[in-house]
Amino acid sequence: MKFCSECGAPTELRQPQGDNRIRHVCSACSTVHYQNPKLVVGAIPEWEDGRILLCLRAIEPRYGYWTLPAGFMENGETVAEAAARETLEEANARVEINELYSFYNLAFTSHVHLLFRARLLDIDFSPGEESLEVRLFAEHEIPWEDMAFRTVRHTLQRYFAERKQGKFSFSIIDFLPPEPH
Amino acid sequence: MKFCSECGAPTELRQPQGDNRIRHVCSACSTVHYQNPKLVVGAIPEWEDGRILLCLRAIEPRYGYWTLPAGFMENGETVAEAAARETLEEANARVEINELYSFYNLAFTSHVHLLFRARLLDIDFSPGEESLEVRLFAEHEIPWEDMAFRTVRHTLQRYFAERKQGKFSFSIIDFLPPEPH
Ligand SMILES: [Zn+2]
Ligand SMILES: [Zn+2]
Numbered sequence: 001m002k003f004c005s006e007c008g009a010p011t012e013l014r015q016p017q018g019d020n021r022i023r024h025v026c027s028a029c030s031t032v033h034y035q036n037p038k039l040v041v042g043a044i045p046e047w048e049d050g051r052i053l054l055c056l057r058a059i060e061p062r063y064g065y066w067t068l069p070a071g072f073m074e075n076g077e078t079v080a081e082a083a084a085r086e087t088l089e090e091a092n093a094r095v096e097i098n099e100l101y102s103f104y105n106l107a108f109t110s111h112v113h114l115l116f117r118a119r120l121l122d123i124d125f126s127p128g129e130e131s132l133e134v135r136l137f138a139e140h141e142i143p144w145e146d147m148a149f150r151t152v153r154h155t156l157q158r159y160f161a162e163r164k165q166g167k168f169s170f171s172i173i174d175f176l177p178p179e180p181h
Numbered sequence: 182m183k184f185c186s187e188c189g190a191p192t193e194l195r196q197p198q199g200d201n202r203i204r205h206v207c208s209a210c211s212t213v214h215y216q217n218p219k220l221v222v223g224a225i226p227e228w229e230d231g232r233i234l235l236c237l238r239a240i241e242p243r244y245g246y247w248t249l250p251a252g253f254m255e256n257g258e259t260v261a262e263a264a265a266r267e268t269l270e271e272a273n274a275r276v277e278i279n280e281l282y283s284f285y286n287l288a289f290t291s292h293v294h295l296l297f298r299a300r301l302l303d304i305d306f307s308p309g310e311e312s313l314e315v316r317l318f319a320e321h322e323i324p325w326e327d328m329a330f331r332t333v334r335h336t337l338q339r340y341f342a343e344r345k346q347g348k349f350s351f352s353i354i355d356f357l358p359p360e361p362h
Contacts, residue, residue, distance in 0.1 A: 002186060002189070003188065003189035004184060004186070005184050005192075005214070007184065008184035008190075011186075033186070036220065036253055036254060036256065037220055037254050039217065039218055072215065073218050075217065077288055078288050079293065079353070089201075103260075105259035105261075107257055107262070110257055129199060170351060172281060174259050174261075
């Protein structure tokens with residue numbers, strides 16, 4: 001942030017009175033521009049035979065890798081609505097959103113990722129604009145080496161393990177930055 | 182948003198290519214300025230005798246009403262860290278953050294409120310800058326008519342009821358806009 005979104009004047013980094021953090025503050029109108037974490041919300045769409053719907057990404061980051069349908073939550077919606085909307089946009093797939101399953105803190109990018117269990121309502125799906133391909137995977141077919149994101153891989157591993165046990169558990173997980181190669 | 186935070190030129194409202202929503206887009210550099218929901222995170226600090234810590238607000242909105250310690254999540258922290266930080270800032274109180282208890286969707290304000298169960302570690306608390314007073318309340322002492330927010334009242338009612346049952350349950354609740362008076 002270099003300019004004030006209210007008046008267009010340059011912003012400066014300083015600690016506003018009564019605050020304990022450095023903020024972007026307008027040099028002209030003194031508006032404080034807070035920056036806050038973003039919610040990424042998605043679904044784990046399961047078909048009635050137990051297979052899971054994954055999308056092959058047609059956009060960066062991670063073009064050409066597989067992911068669960070997910071994306072930034074929009075203003076004016078609930079988290080369940082966001083998960084259903086992302087599934088519709090990325091996979092043209094209709095789901096019933098069930099329990100919240102995974103809650104990831106990625107403090108190093110100021111993101112919170114939420115993934116919901118979901119029931120795929122039909123198999124009349126197709127790639128949305130952000131997907132190259134959409135298909136159902138049984139557990140033994142999951143392309144573990146070609147997953148787009150750690151949160152997705154982690155969630156699917158936990159999901160299959162817990163499904164075998166017959167009991168799903170909600171969990172909040174803190175991720176540290178990825179190790180350099 | 183009236184001006185581009187990257188270049189200072191005026192923004193306009195339009196639908197970027199490949200998007201399906203109206204966004205604030207810079208008329209000069211074409212940066213799309215997304216606006217996303219905000220996370221408000223707090224704690225339900227319980228002392229060892231079962232009393233709950235509440236703060237009397239010294240700031241608007243809801244100056245002079247009681248609330249649980251809570252506030253906007255900051256970049257670079259986890260939700261549990263945010264809940265502990267807000268409790269420290271508003272009540273100078275140290276807590277151990279336990280399970281996530283309440284998850285509210287307030288789609289009409291594009292807020293998500295999260296409240297954690299928490300164990301108050303000592304009773305050496307005092308009002309922070311945003312509080313007029315901080316004190317412990319037993320259930321029968323709770324000032325139900327003077328609560329600052331519906332989410333706080335709803336959470337405390339549920340909390341006391343479930344504590345009597347001996348079993349706390351995580352819950353996602355969608356709130357509609359308040360009824361006009
Ligand atoms: Zn300004
Ligand atoms: Zn611009």
